[in-house]
Amino acid sequence: MQLDSNKRWTFAIITTAAAIAAMQALSRRARLLFGGAALSTTKATARLPPMVPPNLDAAQQALYDTIVDTRIKVIGREALFDDAGALRGPWNPEVASPALGQHLERLATAVRTENSLEARVYEVAILAVGAHWTAQFEWYAHEKIARKAGVAEAAFPLIKALAPPEQLAGILEPDEAA
Numbered sequence: 001m002q003l004d005s006n007k008r009w010t011f012a013i014i015t016t017a018a019a020i021a022a023m024q025a026l027s028r029r030a031r032l033l034f035g036g037a038a039l040s041t042t043k044a045t046a047r048l049p050p051m052v053p054p055n056l057d058a059a060q061q062a063l064y065d066t067i068v069d070t071r072i073k074v075i076g077r078e079a080l081f082d083d084a085g086a087l088r089g090p091w092n093p094e095v096a097s098p099a100l101g102q103h104l105e106r107l108a109t110a111v112r113t114e115n116s117l118e119a120r121v122y123e124v125a126i127l128a129v130g131a132h133w134t135a136q137f138e139w140y141a142h143e144k145i146a147r148k149a150g151v152a153e154a155a156f157p158l159i160k161a162l163a164p165p166e167q168l169a170g171i172l173e174p175d176e177a178a
Helices: 005-034 058-075 091-096 098-113 119-132 136-149 155-160
Strands: none
Touching (some): 058 091, 058 098, 091 098, 119 155, 136 155
16 A cells, blocks of 8 residues: 555654553553663663573573664664673663563564655654653654754754654755654
8 A cells, every 4th residue: 555645754754652651551461560760761770670691581581682683783782782791772671571572573674674664754753752852762763863864953852852844944855844
């Protein structure tokens, strides 16, 4: 099925928002189970135990390996791992709960790889939704990817500040601003 630009953009935003909401829900569940503060890019040890080999059961290890294999080339080692070797962002809580985490990973992979949007358009959608929901890790991980994809430098502070679309006119490409 071929979608027009507006429908593709809407689909990208909805699926990205759903993925972020699911990851935030998992983070809340992990905080309830293990105690700690909100999801951020700081060390995972502040919120829950670092989920690192060899302290993982078989299901946790399988998910950990899948996440590393699929994400390291996309966001890089610095964004993926903290100093203890635990996965940053949503991935440490996902590994803590692999029954839910594996489904979140499948959703995130599908959203990332099975869409018809150019990378720069997709990354603008992620940054806009991440900024709206104050999803610190989404911004941390995707800002570099968006730059590499060719999003205009002047757009980043405006998106982060939740500027209205008219302020982004002439900065973002028309398909990015759709």
